[in-house]
Amino acid sequence: MPRITANTVAEHRANQERLLLDVAHAILEETGEIGSMRDVAERAGLARSSVYHYFESTEALLQALVEDIFPRWTIRITDAMDAEPEPSGRLVAYALENLRLVHEGAHAVGSALAALSPGEALNEQAAGMHRAIQEPLIHTLEVLGVEDSEAMGEMINAVVHASTRLLEAGKPFNQVSSTLIAVIEPMAVELQRRAAAKTS
Structure with missing residues (x-):
């Protein structure tokens, strides 16, 4: 002992x-x-x-890492979104905070965990954690009245993933984040405009 x-x-x-x-x-x-x-x-x-x-075992250590890491990421993303008063701002915050996590090295850890996961239970657990990270995005899209919030969420995540690849290719964070905002923000503002028009 x-x-x-x-x-x-x-x-x-x-x-x-x-x-x-x-x-x-x-x-x-x-x-x-x-x-x-x-x-x-x-x-x-x-x-x-x-x-x-x-x-x-190594698998038990990996499982504990997943349980330890993913909730921190979820809190980071949720807090960033909650700090924005408007739904459109929350969508931009979601994208940017994900990008910041990648910039800080979180994506590399997540990728390594996914690649090294030796068991089905661990894969399911990681998938569940990923779903938890998506929940505030889907909720915001539902608040904006997006009919297929899941599909729209996938499109937003596709833009985020494309941005992460630019970071990993060596592009400066400020440049990539500016480009990400230029893509996400107009779409978010338009979604909010449509939501407001439906209720007016």
């Missing part, structure tokens, strides 16, 4: 799990690979056997 370095066993376990998740996340961001349990243990300053007290 690992030496206890906190006031309680539960607190110690939580601290160690947090450390291992942060280390695994850092390795993913740096290399695009999850690394072995030995890699994670060495970076965390623990014996490899100690890691298995907290995560029984």
